[in-house]
Structure formats: C-alpha cells, structure tokens
Amino acid sequence: MKAEPSYLQGTSAGVRLALAVQPRASRTGFGDRLGERRKLAITAPPVDGVAKSAVHIVLGETGKLKTVAIDGIALAEARRRLGE
Numbered sequence: 001m002k003a004e005p006s007y008l009q010g011t012s013a014g015v016r017l018a019l020a021v022q023p024r025a026s027r028t029g030f031g032d033r034l035g036e037r038r039k040l041a042i043t044a045p046p047v048d049g050v051a052k053s054a055v056h057i058v059l060g061e062t063g064k065l066k067t068v069a070i071d072g073i074a075l076a077e078a079r080r081r082l083g084e
Contacts, residue, residue: 005084007038010075016058017078018067030082037065038082 004010007018018037023046031039054073060066070078 004075004079005033005038005082006036007033008075008078008082008084011069014054014069014071014073015075015078016067016069019065021064021066023064 009016019040020034020037022031022039022041023044025041025043028042029040031041033039054071056069056071058067058069
C-alpha cells in the first residue's frame with residue numbers, strides 16, 4: 001500500500017489537508033507540494049467569517065497556511081481526487 005502524503009490525514013469524519021492557500025489566483029486548483037503542505041490556488045479573494053458546510057478550517061483561519069477538515073469523504077477518495 002502506498003504511503004500517505006504528509007499533507008493528507010484520515011479522520012473519523014473524513015480527511016484533513018495541510019494547505020498553502022493562494023487567494024486571487026488566475027485559476028483554481030491544486031498545485032505542487034510545498035514542504036509538508038499542498039498548494040491550493042483559488043480565484044476568490046479571502047472572505048472573513050464565511051462557513052463552508054463540510055469544510056472546516058482547523059488551523060490558520062487568517063493566514064495562507066491552513067489545515068482544513070473535510071467531512072464526508074473517505075481517505076481513498078481524497079487521495080484519488082488529489083492524484084496521489
């Protein structure tokens with residue numbers, strides 16, 4: 001079995017991702033690994049206090065380095081979607 005990437009962790013509710021977020025990017029998508037994190041470019045600007053149903057910020061609420069929890073997705077499915 002393939003080892004899990006350091007930025008991806010399974011939880012009882014879903015998965016956690018350690019991300020380096022780049023807001024206001026020209027396109028949305030995952031980029032390369034940046035150390036122990038995966039780059040995520042998003043076209044939207046940062047917005048304070050907006051809830052994202054199944055996505056919860058665990059660490060880094062106001063910074064570009066974030067750890068997010070995504071409920072309702074299996075680790076294997078998250079790995080497949082991330083191309084791991």
